[in-house]
Amino acid sequence: MANEKAHPAIEALISKYREVVEGSPLEYTADWKAKHPGVKLVGCYPLYTPVEIIHAGGMLPVAVIGGGNRLEIAHADSRFQSFVCSIVKSTLELGLTGQLKILDGIVFHSICDPARNLASVFTRNFPDLMVEYIHFPQNLTSRHAVSYLAAEYRRVKASYEKLVGRPIDNEALCQSIRVYNEQRGLLRDLYRLRSQSPQNLSTVETYILTRIGTFLPPEEHIAILKEAIAAASRRDERLKDRIKVVLEGSFCEQPPLELIEGLEAAGCYILDDDFLLGWRWFSQDVAVEGDPIQNLARAYLDRSVYSGVKHDTREPKAKHLVDKVRETGASAVVILAAKFCEPALFDYALYRRALEAEGIPHLYLEFEEKMWIFDKARTEVETFVESMLFD
Amino acid sequence: MAKKETPKTNYQGQMHLLQKDLMGRYFDSLTRAAEQGEGKAAYMLISGNPVELMLAFDMIPVYPEINALQLAVKKVALPYIQKAEEIGYSMDNCAYVKADVGLFLGDRKTPFATIPPPALILCNYVGCNVYLQWFEHLAEYSHGEIFNLDIPFMRDPSGKPTKEDTEYVVKQLEEVIEVCERITGKKFDYQKLQKIVSYSGQTGELWSKIKGLTKRVPSPFDAYFDSVTMMAPLYCLRGTEEGLKFFETAYKEMEEKAELGMGPLPEERFRFVIEGPPPWPYLRTFRDLFAKWGAVAVASTYSTVGGLWEFGFKHDPNRPLESIAEHMLEWNLTNRNFLQRYDQIRRYVQEWSADALVIHSVKSCRLFSAGQGDMREYFTKELNIPTLLIESDIEDPRYFSEAQMKNRVDAFFESLEHKKILREASAPGGQA
Numbered sequence A: 001m002a003n004e005k006a007h008p009a010i011e012a013l014i015s016k017y018r019e020v021v022e023g024s025p026l027e028y029t030a031d032w033k034a035k036h037p038g039v040k041l042v043g044c045y046p047l048y049t050p051v052e053i054i055h056a057g058g059m060l061p062v063a064v065i066g067g068g069n070r071l072e073i074a075h076a077d078s079r080f081q082s083f084v085c086s087i088v089k090s091t092l093e094l095g096l097t098g099q100l101k102i103l104d105g106i107v108f109h110s111i112c113d114p115a116r117n118l119a120s121v122f123t124r125n126f127p128d129l130m131v132e133y134i135h136f137p138q139n140l141t142s143r144h145a146v147s148y149l150a151a152e153y154r155r156v157k158a159s160y161e162k163l164v165g166r167p168i169d170n171e172a173l174c175q176s177i178r179v180y181n182e183q184r185g186l187l188r189d190l191y192r193l194r195s196q197s198p199q200n201l202s203t204v205e206t207y208i209l210t211r212i213g214t215f216l217p218p219e220e221h222i223a224i225l226k227e228a229i230a231a232a233s234r235r236d237e238r239l240k241d242r243i244k245v246v247l248e249g250s251f252c253e254q255p256p257l258e259l260i261e262g263l264e265a266a267g268c269y270i271l272d273d274d275f276l277l278g279w280r281w282f283s284q285d286v287a288v289e290g291d292p293i294q295n296l297a298r299a300y301l302d303r304s305v306y307s308g309v310k311h312d313t314r315e316p317k318a319k320h321l322v323d324k325v326r327e328t329g330a331s332a333v334v335i336l337a338a339k340f341c342e343p344a345l346f347d348y349a350l351y352r353r354a355l356e357a358e359g360i361p362h363l364y365l366e367f368e369e370k371m372w373i374f375d376k377a378r379t380e381v382e383t384f385v386e387s388m389l390f391d
Numbered sequence B: 001m002a003k004k005e006t007p008k009t010n011y012q013g014q015m016h017l018l019q020k021d022l023m024g025r026y027f028d029s030l031t032r033a034a035e036q037g038e039g040k041a042a043y044m045l046i047s048g049n050p051v052e053l054m055l056a057f058d059m060i061p062v063y064p065e066i067n068a069l070q071l072a073v074k075k076v077a078l079p080y081i082q083k084a085e086e087i088g089y090s091m092d093n094c095a096y097v098k099a100d101v102g103l104f105l106g107d108r109k110t111p112f113a114t115i116p117p118p119a120l121i122l123c124n125y126v127g128c129n130v131y132l133q134w135f136e137h138l139a140e141y142s143h144g145e146i147f148n149l150d151i152p153f154m155r156d157p158s159g160k161p162t163k164e165d166t167e168y169v170v171k172q173l174e175e176v177i178e179v180c181e182r183i184t185g186k187k188f189d190y191q192k193l194q195k196i197v198s199y200s201g202q203t204g205e206l207w208s209k210i211k212g213l214t215k216r217v218p219s220p221f222d223a224y225f226d227s228v229t230m231m232a233p234l235y236c237l238r239g240t241e242e243g244l245k246f247f248e249t250a251y252k253e254m255e256e257k258a259e260l261g262m263g264p265l266p267e268e269r270f271r272f273v274i275e276g277p278p279p280w281p282y283l284r285t286f287r288d289l290f291a292k293w294g295a296v297a298v299a300s301t302y303s304t305v306g307g308l309w310e311f312g313f314k315h316d317p318n319r320p321l322e323s324i325a326e327h328m329l330e331w332n333l334t335n336r337n338f339l340q341r342y343d344q345i346r347r348y349v350q351e352w353s354a355d356a357l358v359i360h361s362v363k364s365c366r367l368f369s370a371g372q373g374d375m376r377e378y379f380t381k382e383l384n385i386p387t388l389l390i391e392s393d394i395e396d397p398r399y400f401s402e403a404q405m406k407n408r409v410d411a412f413f414e415s416l417e418h419k420k421i422l423r424e425a426s427a428p429g430g431q432a
Helices: A002-006 A008-022 A025-035 A051-056 A086-096 A113-125 A145-164 A170-196 A203-214 A218-233 A257-265 A292-302 A319-328 A342-358 A375-390 B014-036 B051-056 B064-073 B077-086 B095-104 B129-142 B163-184 B190-213 B227-236 B241-259 B280-291 B320-329 B338-351 B372-382 B402-426
Strands: A041-044 A060-063 A105-109 A130-134 A243-248 A268-272 A332-338 A362-367 B041-043 B060-062 B120-125 B146-150 B270-275 B295-300 B356-362 B387-392
Touching: A008 A025, A008 A203, A008 A218, A008 A257, A025 A060, A041 A051, A051 A060, A051 A145, A051 A170, A051 A292, A086 A113, A105 A113, A105 A145, A113 A130, A113 B129, A113 B338, A113 B372, A130 A145, A145 A292, A145 B163, A170 A203, A170 A218, A170 A268, A170 A292, A203 A218, A203 A257, A243 A319, A243 A375, A257 A268, A257 A375, A268 A319, A319 A332, A319 A342, A332 A342, A332 A375, A342 A362, A342 B129, A362 A375, B014 B060, B014 B227, B014 B241, B051 B060, B051 B163, B051 B190, B051 B320, B064 B077, B064 B095, B064 B227, B064 B280, B077 B095, B095 B129, B120 B129, B120 B163, B129 B146, B146 B163, B163 B320, B190 B227, B190 B241, B190 B320, B227 B241, B270 B338, B280 B295, B280 B402, B338 B372, B356 B372, B356 B402, B372 B387, B387 B402
Parallel strands: A041 A060, A041 A105, A105 A130, A243 A268, A243 A332, A332 A362, B041 B060, B041 B120, B120 B146, B270 B295, B270 B356, B356 B387
Antiparallel strands: none
16 A cells, blocks of 8 residues: 555546546546537547547547446337347447537447448438448458558548548648557557556556547547556556456457456456557557558558457467467466457357467456446456466 | 138249259259369358359359358258357357358268368458458368458448449459469459359349339239249359359249239238348248238348349449449448448338338348347338338247247238228228
8 A cells, every 4th residue: 555655646547537437438528528619529439440530630539439337228229139239229329318419420440230230320310420431451461452441541531621621631640640659659558567567557547547548639648648657667566366367358348447347356467458459559650751641551451459350361360369378478368258249259269269279278258338246257257266276 | 800821832833943953953063072072162152242253263152151041941050050159159149150160160061962161261241240250260160261352331321332442342353363263273264254244144134123023013922032042043053054044934934923913922912021131940930920911022131132133233244343343342232331221121112012111130140130220210200111120030040939920920910901991991982
């Protein structure tokens, strides 16, 4: 506890934003918009959006990632069936209850079939909202994929130029690329810090510090990250008797903070995860020299992280996961898949096969963003941890 | 009053016999490839595929979807599904994939064919995101060569591809040609492709004319239950002379029936449009639920998954690659956005003079089903078209509840019948 007293800033900061993340980031954004009249907001549905294009137009990209566990679904469940995941329904519910009125636009992409149909349902139900849909290439070995994606980005740029009422020039794009490069670089630092000394930075803290970057202006987020990383680097906690794991499967719908906290409290240190993956999309900086649109397109193909919705035939499905385990020194994997999330559920079949072949133990869990009771998940993790520690 | 007797829905026309014969020969070619190594198999998906290109290299098209649905029709799918679930596939994953994976990891022997291993896994990604994962999995299990043929989705409100979309697909088709040349050791023959594309063009045109016949009253055939008979040769044999001959026979037969005022049921009492794939494990049971009411499907969205020909598209042998690209991009149901489907159904209801819309929501295929509640909202509230939404599955027999389904269908048609009586009574000359 001594360390907490010595560095109160980070705890106060995290506790302030925890309330926002658990309450409603959209309400926070609505307040922000009231203070910044004239700035247009573009909602970004998971996973990845080329936010630089929106930002370069003087607009603010904000994540629309479902409704958490404090939103009651009263209308959307008559539009989407019981076997469709929660985030699709909660996002529509936010729209049907007027909570997305603060947005000027929203952007979807081809992550899965329900999300794809959701984009159409948004177009029909919210005629005042500009709905954009990006088709990212799924043939990453084609010689023509980069030029296709650059053309797609130019189309999207033209669409945002119409929304903002002025052209978006290359200089502004390069500047936005620099800003987001810095933000993502700091997020990589934050993740590295947690991976190297998980006793000094918990996953729920890492999560909150990442999540706020999905609705704050990136410049503001950068300042907070610098402060938080410096403060966390000064911590010196004792390593507890826990197993070290890599968590995978929560790249789209997000689990409640209590669940993330519960996983660690049940006896794990999470050394790496795929939460909010689209906001940490690149493993290196996007190039800043040359044509910015071309650079963004090339980075999607060559510098982006592995994802269950980006089908890269250049390597086996589970390679990145096995690599993460080896690189971080974790001893196990926790698969935390959103209920009814078809991409994550399919991936699991190949992950399981590869993990078994590599002799890496794993635990499979499902969650829903709207869950309130965490006892069962916690017990399962405890049992798994005990089997790892004492068997 | 509802008719109490169940009309016989068996249909033994020339078309059905010819279909059986053709499909039998197609499946025999798969078995010969598997057991005697005759030819090289190219795995593809049904939705908007470039089968013409595969035929130009004499490759044998293998469709895991067809294999999965055959397993379901023959009522042997469940053990394969369960086998996949044992190795980590979820209850909530598409059961087509699970049945196919269960089959693939076993001896690949089925009651209809032995499935050959792939020389090429050509994932024609046409709208369905599950396709990408399905073929990714088959590639890992078989260590076969995979090519993701990426088809940009119809995301523009106009429902049209951009110029860059078409160029991107054509360039990828050229890359596929390079891959096929390497795999088969054969040189690409442009004239041969033109000939094949010409067969596809003529076949599509006949199919479109056949579909036009169900605008007649009574409809000469059921555009759901009988269309599936014609869909098998359309997909497995498109681009061949015998495929074209089948459609010539089918058109002639259907036109004759239309001229004679014959329909699939003794009496056509309701005309409906149906959206969604059929419940293959219970197709006959499902059909009889509607036949009992004298209800005939006059149009179906399912019959357009592999291609949408009835609104003017035709493969063009003078622009073979471009027209294959256009078929894949724009002229099939799965690569079109959900609102384009609303519009397709609206046209069916209006131009095919339907009384109602039936939505069959299947859990396995979320491309079809996700959001069908919004679709129902649109048709009932905005267009005032009586709409029934029922749920089961395309492959997994565990999701079919006959009693529940029957109650919903009966209640719907009872209400339609009631409305019909009221309408007839209030019409001029009607009895009060």
